[in-house]
Amino acid sequence: MIKIAICGGSGYTGAELLRILSGHSEVEITAVTSEKSAGKRVTDLFPHLHKYSYLIYEPLDKEKILNKADVFFMALPHAASQEAVDYFFKNGKKVIDLSADYRLSDVAVYEEWYKTPHNYADTLKNAVYGLPELHREKIKKSSLIANPGCYPTSAILGLYPAIKEGIIDIETIVVDSKSGTSGAGRKADVGFSYCEVNEGFKAYGIAVHRHTPEIEQELSGIAGKKITINFTPHLVPMDRGIISTMYGKMVKKIDTTAILDIYKKYYDTEPFVNVLDEGVYPNAKNVRGSNFVEIGLKVNKRTNTLIIVSAIDNLVKGASGQAVQNMNIIMGIKETTSLESLAVFP
Amino acid sequence: MIKIAICGGSGYTGAELLRILSGHSEVEITAVTSEKSAGKRVTDLFPHLHKYSYLIYEPLDKEKILNKADVFFMALPHAASQEAVDYFFKNGKKVIDLSADYRLSDVAVYEEWYKTPHNYADTLKNAVYGLPELHREKIKKSSLIANPGCYPTSAILGLYPAIKEGIIDIETIVVDSKSGTSGAGRKADVGFSYCEVNEGFKAYGIAVHRHTPEIEQELSGIAGKKITINFTPHLVPMDRGIISTMYGKMVKKIDTTAILDIYKKYYDTEPFVNVLDEGVYPNAKNVRGSNFVEIGLKVNKRTNTLIIVSAIDNLVKGASGQAVQNMNIIMGIKETTSLESLAVFP
Amino acid sequence: MIKIAICGGSGYTGAELLRILSGHSEVEITAVTSEKSAGKRVTDLFPHLHKYSYLIYEPLDKEKILNKADVFFMALPHAASQEAVDYFFKNGKKVIDLSADYRLSDVAVYEEWYKTPHNYADTLKNAVYGLPELHREKIKKSSLIANPGCYPTSAILGLYPAIKEGIIDIETIVVDSKSGTSGAGRKADVGFSYCEVNEGFKAYGIAVHRHTPEIEQELSGIAGKKITINFTPHLVPMDRGIISTMYGKMVKKIDTTAILDIYKKYYDTEPFVNVLDEGVYPNAKNVRGSNFVEIGLKVNKRTNTLIIVSAIDNLVKGASGQAVQNMNIIMGIKETTSLESLAVFP
């Protein structure tokens, strides 16, 4: 059995890791940390995780926890993750970091957007951006996975074939994303209280959201040249799910059917990406609780624009599910293990 | 007292007219029609309208109803509205049509998007597009008001100053709109049942939604040349509200503050449009149940793009509230009468 | 114009007072206090209250505020309200207290359930429990109104005629109540965050909720002997609304129709209580945003039990609306002023 530690296990991504791994036949959870909830049982915070009645949150004492596990899932806040990731990685452990600390390969870009220094530039060089659909071969050989952000996962998978095939003008990309509220994490904040979110809808972080450079980095990698995008996140009154609606002016004459064929070819062997038939569009509800991605698209001939829509569950393919997928890959386990559950609908 | 008939009063816009007019001191409701609910009391369908316990739905018998009222609110389905509007208008009544039948001044455009002939081109010439912020003077003199669609209201008010002032490139406009479910009307349809909508989010009608030509007509009028846009509507799991997020490449060097100043000047005397301060963005929740509009915006300097966000209640400013506003204008009543209620929050 | 101060105006009941009073022709708001938000504009917290752009929160400095207003609405937390109420009352002001501090006439009962001393027993004697349907004549003559709790309003109005007429066995009363989330107030608390409340449903405070003695006090007053009840509150994933389902074994042979007749007679002249026809039951949605109450009932002949259901909006008839109703009564204004808006549905 592979021994697993979850550092920062009192938030939604930590709880979701536990939920997903509860059906994994080849792992056991040996430690889960939380500073604020140290001493409490996991089930005190999350009664639905009753299978883990034996698990007690402990403070993150790196030396103490080092030998307890083979794989470390790091679900710490940004910046806080840097040092702990570095420590476990340098001590020969497999590390899957769900924070943003090792996602941006350019330290300067990280520091500009996250307003904090990055003190582990050397370790950063070893990190692989953990989007299997783009980087599976690199992930296989890596011990340090920077697990992608939720919005970036939805945007990059949606735009990948269109950019790679040169279908759209990379100067015109708009990513208009809508996320369920769990994306904000588990916290006491009036702004995310039920009565403020329910029956409301709003944009936030317009032009300044930190997932912007992450999306740009990967799209630029695909295109082979620098891409700058418009990215606008919105808050949806639902628990889970991200829908990204993406726009790009077309530079090739090609119709919806033909683009769908290209997309289907790109994602044909991908276990978690479903390209929908013409006229069918993604719904966050169809992927809720699952690691699956839905992608649909349409050419607007009147404006010569390609419109792509993708749907993921932000806590699964957008976080903990993708983290487990990465773990399966780096540990040589069947990639889909414990990730095949269909969405809970309705 | 002005006598009011509501034709097609068993849907949400009909009920909303009754709700709003219940606080109007200068009107009385003398007839309300519904084919399907004829013979039923209004309160059988809508217990919350208990003040109207005397009102019984009757079938729409034009001759019979003609002399019952001075003002006719037409909340009939598209196409069905054409003839009845023509009839009441030609018989000298004031008509406010909430359907799309008299919104598009070009019959050919109407017929292309609505797939049905328009048989009253002559009457159509008398119709004024009932967006007071753009056409107040024309509305004053008109007896036939084509009340704007919900999405168009949100999009046009959001883009008006930016287009009028030549701030954005009119070839690059994206309108990404999100609507609460009441926009679909009151109907028995699995696709709009609670369990299908709740905890879901999806785009629909991509590149083919019928509100597209309506938005384009008004934006073209503002610009003085033909505008074609990308318009994508989405369904939000909430009852009411539309948020439109709009993008346009900038053709002028101007910053957020300066554009906000322009917007505030444009809407300074408008009783229902609130331009928000820099850094504050609209929320559907802030206008719920009210006739108010919120507009916020931000320049993305990295992409040289203006991003504008607007919020309305689709049933009020996007339908019945605006209809009452138009009635107030054409009847010479204070424009804000019975429309000053603040949003119900939370 | 009557000058109004709202003490504790940064919560939902404070904001709701402002919303309701915005349509009141005979008042002006002259002060609104908040310790935490002192110095902020009301619109910083509540953009939907844009009509009050001039209002700035100030700390509650009793001496300073005393002469600013004629009527003081007190929306402070329990215990914190005691002294301030006493001060304004003793200085000759009209006081409407939305806290629980002056609702329980027996100091010992208050101290047992609220675990805090009551230091103003003398002032307490002057307080009238502000449920107009029961105590209108006393309210008229009073300057200190203890505005009822939300659950008690729904329970007492539902049970009043049945107890008064001796229809049910007062030893068997069950009040099973369900409240929207705004009942918990506006606060940063993980337990009331969107993701914890949405798609959930739970009972809380079983057998220990503080509204129990308040319901019992009023029911006992109606019966003329001591009543003890089972009261179980539940949290519903919606913003507003309380539904109380009440059970009592019947001690009279009487059918549903006859009991409805009695209820209709009791509430016939009440402007805000609607007794529904046989077979029709209340829905929280039908009263949302309004001061109205819906009551429906049914005799279960198989078990010889009367089941009564009532619906109110917890923030309106259950708090701020009732407070304004009380103000209208004590100030000799028409009781329904600014309270006649119908529910916002859907």
Added chain:
Amino acid sequence: MIKIAICGGSGYTGAELLRILSGHSEVEITAVTSEKSAGKRVTDLFPHLHKYSYLIYEPLDKEKILNKADVFFMALPHAASQEAVDYFFKNGKKVIDLSADYRLSDVAVYEEWYKTPHNYADTLKNAVYGLPELHREKIKKSSLIANPGCYPTSAILGLYPAIKEGIIDIETIVVDSKSGTSGAGRKADVGFSYCEVNEGFKAYGIAVHRHTPEIEQELSGIAGKKITINFTPHLVPMDRGIISTMYGKMVKKIDTTAILDIYKKYYDTEPFVNVLDEGVYPNAKNVRGSNFVEIGLKVNKRTNTLIIVSAIDNLVKGASGQAVQNMNIIMGIKETTSLESLAVFP
């Protein structure tokens, strides 16, 4: 591999059977029927079931389908199920009926509550009420399982130990239940449209709901004498979940702790029933998407009443999950197979 047919597979319980069985290692789905959707793919109705892209709905032709499967899950409407169940049962198949047709052992009671004749009284005698916690041994030997209703599952499991141990007066039982909207099934009905359900809460079917005799039958069986109850269902604006709050006057002197000990002993070996610690109460959210049951309770000493709360997912333990549990039992498979997933939270 066990071959499975699902008769009536286009509703939510049918879809949920497919979802749950998608993770079952010992079964394959060989047929799924629907009259209305015959010829359509399962994925046309339910995109989230993409693993079943090969499955096409067929009409229910009994002769044709008979040899296609070993186990028949019947998810047909009440009354429609009678004949088909009889047919498959008499032809030697294992039948698990999710309708109410074989739940009530007394034909007269069935006919009174369902207003339709029961034409298969002989087959009815072979049916076992499929609540494993009460009837596991009988289920093991049976080929015809009447899968319990959702409300009855929640009520019976909540009351079982209290009644069996003679703790409560069986003349005083109140079951106040609250269900998510999926309990109403997948249908086009204005009353269950999003805008009518969302932000609403109501009781329905007071004193006349058809699950009443089913609960009474099982409780009477436990008590060894006839029990009549008050049962009131309510509609909650959420997709899934039932919370039942139950009341019974106590006839024994015993405290909360001691009753919890009894409950824990009763359910100790049950794989799906979790009795919560003192002071902790069930939440529908903690069991969503899972086959688990939460039970909590409290003695109200002031009224000498026991209050019990239970939570289930109506589509899982309240329908399709319990059906699979029954299948596992009758087929000699490990009872928990494909049912161990934890709840999807949040």
